[in-house]
Amino acid sequence: MTPTVIYLAFIAASGAGEWRCSYAPNPTACRADIVRKLDFILSAYNVVVTTDEPTTRHLTVIVTDEGPEPWGFKDHVVGAAPSTCGGVPGGVAIVFRCVDNGWVCAARAAHEIGHLTGLEHVAKPVDLMYPAQGPMGWADDPVPTVRGLCRVYQNSHQHLLRKLGPRPRR
């Protein structure tokens, strides 16, 4: 099975030059760190995380060092993605202020990728689809959702296995 390619597009604050960060010695090291951490968070699933723009269909996460306001979102928003129950093949999500902490940035990207696959928010802090910061993983249990838009209970891990497939041994 062909892996789902996840493209991380790093975009600096408008006019501010190179994308900046403070959790690794330089922007290149920061970008590599987020790729590694996101790949780790998604290590059960058949995905490839890359910073090279793919030529085939892929999911995109825009990773910006900027806050949400210039993009038209309210100040407290940490990320955004189109959300449908069946997922958005070829969809684009965004995460803001990926500056200070590689794990927080990778977790936000993983959360938005969850939305692109059709996951909704869970009402308990059991996995990454909890709307506030929760554990760095995916629950393999039916968990109540916040709004019940797509499902009343959600097993995030099984949903991701269905949508992305299990990662083959490499």
Ligand SMILES: [Zn+2]
């Ligand atoms: Zn969300």
